[in-house]
Amino acid sequence: MLKSHSCGELGKKHAGQKVTLAGWVHRRRDHGGMAFIDLRDSSGIVQVVFNPQISPEAYQVAGSLRHEYVIQVEGEVVSRPKGTENPKLATGKIEVMAQKATVLNPSETPPFYINEDVEVEESLCLKNRYLYLRRPRMRDNIILRHKVVKFIRDFLDAKGFIEVETPILIKSTPEGARDYLVPSRLNPGKFYALPQSPQQLKQLLMVAGLEKYFQIAKCFRDEDLRADRQPEFTQLDLEVSFVEEEDILQLMEEVFTSLVETVKPEMRLIKPFPRFSYKEAVERYGTDKPDVRFSLELKDITDIAAQTDFAVFRSAINNHGKVKGICLPGCAHYSRHQLNELTNLARGHGAEGLITLAFPPDSYQLSAVSSDKVKSAAARHLTQAQLENIAAKFEAKSGDLLLIVADKAGIVNKALDALRCEMARRLNLADANLLAFTFVVDFPLLEWSEATNRWEPMHHPFTALREEDTPLLDSEPARVQARHYDVVCNGCELGSGSIRIHNRQLQEKIFQLLGYSKEEIEERFGHFLRALEYGAPPHGGIAIGLDRLVMLLAKEQTIREVIAFPKNQNAVDLMFDTPSYVDKNQLDELNLKLKHETLRSE
């Protein structure tokens, strides 16, 4: 080894020891007659002192050092002179008096700061990923990720779970997300697909009798990217035989609770995790992934609105829509500009517009609210009693601002969800140290898709349904309840799971209901259906988005900050500059031909 110790591990107990360190020049302070170098390695930072009276040679080297030079330093660990300790540095009680210094490798001046956590255009960070990863914040994120994965492995191992790897080259099943395809050289014209998740494989492991499976699994989906979506991402995938919903939820609550207490003890959770039915979540928060760190709950005033002669309300209600809103405390003073911004946000989510209702900030009794005092385009269409009822419904106080959307229920909820989250951000209502894990349960099994004109699974087609709902499959599929659950944290969908179908007849029936012909079912799922015929145990499981989990623990805004080498919004790796064109030879071998030959002309 070129080093005897790591920078970050040094402390009082090393005082008097001779050490050899190796790392990067994080910062330098050259005083002319004496120089200080903050030396950084993966463990942390320590101050190295170059004093010409101790070593003129080392001092000479110090003068030539620049940011990010890789150096080796031999010296003695000493307690810092009184008054020069640095409490901001973990190693601030000591320093290393350099006796010898060697430049192992010089460095170009980096294209952005590594020793300061200032935001840099993200494409630069992605292009120079190895430099961005040197930043202490990113190093901490990567280490946190390691700790999370290690904790999960240890935790599940102790519970008797077996980690099993499943293939990356599997069969394409074109429903759901788009597949990444891999051509087969040995089987011309045929393709593998990369797994969108190991769903079928883990169920087959249950049929195989493994009983408790988990995997830190890479998953691939060829869909558009978002702050919390990458084309390849990692799931904590697990499956257990002979379980019911409650077993999985309890297991998850235990994993997350002890995980947070172990790796992020300064963060808090709500225990036990609150639970919402899908219906309740949508009614109260407008979404099935509510952020419950703050209230700003949606209130339904459809019944009051129905009694008014306000055209906006009436037309929404006549179209079987809803009138709902949220109450923003102390926002009655919002300017026209601010209200316009909020209106645009609502429009961006499909709403025709936004009705705002400001209760003036002077003190008065809610029971005496009158339409001439309230600032709103709707005010003159509302009677005194209606205004009071609305105020009462929102528990509004003077100085509050109501944001109301009247439209189809889906649009109302979507727009108000967006407004609620935006306003929580502006009003800083969410406790940054709180991880509000929640379970959302009682999902419908199926959703009618206007686009494809058929039933589609809310979760996936392997989800079991409540036994008593089985007859509804034929009569009223919309009312069938799934044995499906979601884990949500701070408004982020962390994971989804369900009890699965383990009976061939039922599984076939679901496929038929989803619109597959007998032939399609056999071609795509025959292998799976046959497995269910050989004593498949009742089983269920869940898959947790690991990138999102680490993102929340690291308090980052995107999963790219917790992935070592992520792709940009166009799914391009800017460091490798890939995807990229390949040689014609490679295509020939794979029996492939580009449809537009010009594409390859680079």
Place this chain on the structure above:
RNA sequence: GGCCCCGUGGUGUAGCGGUUUUAACAUGCCACCCUGUCACGGUGGAGAUCAGGGGUUCGAAUCCCCUCGGGGUCGCCA
């Protein structure tokens, strides 16, 4: 595919029709000075076709259009 935001020395920002724009500030870079700093300090210096192209105007970093690049989001994500 739609909508929104962004692009100014290496980096981060200011400037948002003409005025102290000869494009500013901070930091980084280079040189010199400095023996207890820790975001060290001081002096001096170099560094920008204001993303690219077109247009409006007497005059454009600034207004308009297009293109490119980046981000957010809707659709999409069984």
